Amino acid sequence: MIEEKDGMKMLELAIIGGGPAGYTAAIYAKRGGVDFILFNDGIAGGQISTTSHLENYPGIPEPISGMEFSQRLVKHAENLGFEAEQSLIEKLEVDENGITLTDEDDEVYRVGMVILATGAVSRPLPIEGAASYVGRGLSYCATCDGNFYRNRDVVVVGGGDTGLEEALYLSRLCRKVYLIHRRHEFRAVKILQWRVAADPNIEVLLPNVPHRVIGESNVEGLEIKNVETGELRTLEVTGIFSALGVVPNSELVKGICDLNNGGYVITDQRMFTSNKRILAAGDVVASPLRQVSVGVGHGAIAAEQARLWIDEHCNIDALRKHKS
Ligand SMILES: Cc1cc2nc3c(=O)[nH]c(=O)nc-3n(C[C@H](O)[C@H](O)[C@H](O)COP(=O)(O)OP(=O)(O)OC[C@H]3O[C@@H](n4cnc5c(N)ncnc54)[C@H](O)[C@@H]3O)c2cc1C
Numbered sequence: 601m602i603e604e605k606d607g608m609k610m611l612e613l614a615i616i617g618g619g620p621a622g623y624t625a626a627i628y629a630k631r632g633g634v635d636f637i638l639f640n641d642g643i644a645g646g647q648i649s650t651t652s653h654l655e656n657y658p659g660i661p662e663p664i665s666g667m668e669f670s671q672r673l674v675k676h677a678e679n680l681g682f683e684a685e686q687s688l689i690e691k692l693e694v695d696e697n698g699i700t701l702t703d704e705d706d707e708v709y710r711v712g713m714v715i716l717a718t719g720a721v722s723r724p725l726p727i728e729g730a731a732s733y734v735g736r737g738l739s740y741c742a743t744c745d746g747n748f749y750r751n752r753d754v755v756v757v758g759g760g761d762t763g764l765e766e767a768l769y770l771s772r773l774c775r776k777v778y779l780i781h782r783r784h785e786f787r788a789v790k791i792l793q794w795r796v797a798a799d800p801n802i803e804v805l806l807p808n809v810p811h812r813v814i815g816e817s818n819v820e821g822l823e824i825k826n827v828e829t830g831e832l833r834t835l836e837v838t839g840i841f842s843a844l845g846v847v848p849n850s851e852l853v854k855g856i857c858d859l860n861n862g863g864y865v866i867t868d869q870r871m872f873t874s875n876k877r878i879l880a881a882g883d884v885v886a887s888p889l890r891q892v893s894v895g896v897g898h899g900a901i902a903a904e905q906a907r908l909w910i911d912e913h914c915n916i917d918a919l920r921k922h923k924s
Pocket of ligand 1: 617619622640643646656657717718719720745884
């Protein structure tokens, strides 16, 4: 990193986001000799640190907590001699000679390329106090946590594609799956609606919204409310799967990179976005699956592609030509 007289810092590459995708990109960038900085706002390791068990990551046969996995990412970085800069990047501006980033403290960075690994956040279950049940019966990911509810009764909240997919996924594992949605009609594609209707293990309860989580510290039930009659009913379940949608953290590149209808960043196979100076990796990408293993793969590809691009095109003198 070169620090200019005016305090502006210049580097070849900035990786924004310290989840599995961002850490992987940083590990590859470091080993590839790229001059980079890794920014992360929030807990190191990103979303995975919030789950109690990670058991589908190849090479780690014994389930470990998401927090432990995140700590291993940090340790891996330390072993290689870098750490994430705890900072929220608030502004990203691209010009023909480079990219200018501004963080929450108005620190300015000038970089040749960016890997956007800012991830996504689930829309929270709209019940007061619900956050305290995450990892104690409330889950935002059936693929991740479904296995812990084998032969148990669960409820899925949500009427879009994800909600119905989650219900169908859980139906193969769980004794009974309730599916609730606030309208009379699902938003999901017809094929999913037909599959749900044909599945004897899924009971659809419309039009209902979640009203109250029951349970001292772990989920023991969900009280639901019929939006037309106001009638309350308690479902005796030990798992609640909230599928009310996910919001990608793509605001930074809105208007700069092409996004799909859901706000996810569109990339090619090399993880390049529609802007030649920006690559993207992990959950922020328009991808058919959002998991640690996917983010890790994206991060590795993005860092390697960034290294090749920087070798060919990045020039510190050009970076000094700061857009004024
Ligand atoms: C409860 C739960 C359980 C899960 N269980 C599993 C599982 O068992 N197996 C599995 O494979 N996957 C699981 N997942 C999914 C997995 O966590 C994600 O696929 C993975 O974390 C995505 O990694 P990522 O690096 O793309 O983004 P994230 O993990 O979302 O990390 C992005 C990071 O970027 C930071 N950031 C965002 N914007 C900025 C900014 N402007 N400036 C600086 N930093 C920023 C965020 O604070 C965050 O730390 C689970 C997810 C959840 C929520």
